[in-house]
Amino acid sequence: MRTIPELIEKIHARGGKVTPQRLAIYQALEADTTHPTAEAIYERIRETMPTVSLATVYKTLNELVAIGELRRFDIHGVSHFDPRTDPHAEVVCLGCDVIMDVFSPAAVPAPSIPGFQIVGQTQTFYGYCPNCQNVQQPLD
Amino acid sequence: MRTIPELIEKIHARGGKVTPQRLAIYQALEADTTHPTAEAIYERIRETMPTVSLATVYKTLNELVAIGELRRFDIHGVSHFDPRTDPHAEVVCLGCDVIMDVFSPAAVPAPSIPGFQIVGQTQTFYGYCPNCQNVQQPLD
DNA sequence: GTCGCTGCAAAGGTTTTGCAAGTGG
């Protein structure tokens, strides 16, 4: 996701409007590395804007995804959002669904897929975080 | 996912039973590189076993995931299943959700995350397939 | 014969949609 002034300009250029709700959502997303769910963003925004609706949050997030400013992915049936759209690596805990950015050990060249236009990439590692190793060992 | 005879042995070793429904699901999954949804597997199995239920398909798939023989991931709120559990790369079309395995251009070393136990990994590329480039260009 | 599995139906949770009222540019 780019900076908020740039984002505002981009929204305007597309004929969109920057409402207080949208601005609050942009600010909530900015530099949020926790891969929040729509619900999490909704709760955070409600602290300062109690009348906002979850539907509005979804609509705004989906718009950002559509214009390539936000990445959306699902973990166990729940959507998460990531303002980082550059290549990076993540680890997902199979036990508790926590998602963390990790320092990617290697740059990854884009594959050549004829006719396919690549706009982003992530490297995803699946495993068990320290907490969940105690509870649920992966079975053999 | 390992071969069906090996899978049967593993299920038995865990005290499980290999019913005709399960066997049909194992066979449907074997070497399926299309990253099918539960629904897709259900439809395929119904052709030869019309009385099977979607709940049974889910239960069986979830069991395979739990014992590490199947990978499960969600795209736009729908679960997909992949019998390939080795590290590999995939491309996901942001327009139509089609998922394809791609030949990974480089082996990727696992990152060092203290206390985190890595059990699998994929490299995911996001983009637009030839069909969807005509419909929805990623906006700039 | 036992214990696990199946199939049905209903529940549970997330995300989307329709629409009247509100408001940014």
Next chain:
DNA sequence: CCACTTGCAAAACCTTTGCAGCGAC
């Protein structure tokens, strides 16, 4: 002012769950 956006509520969807009957071993 016009078009876009909001908020509400309902709908749509996928997935899980409870349970009685069935069947693998």
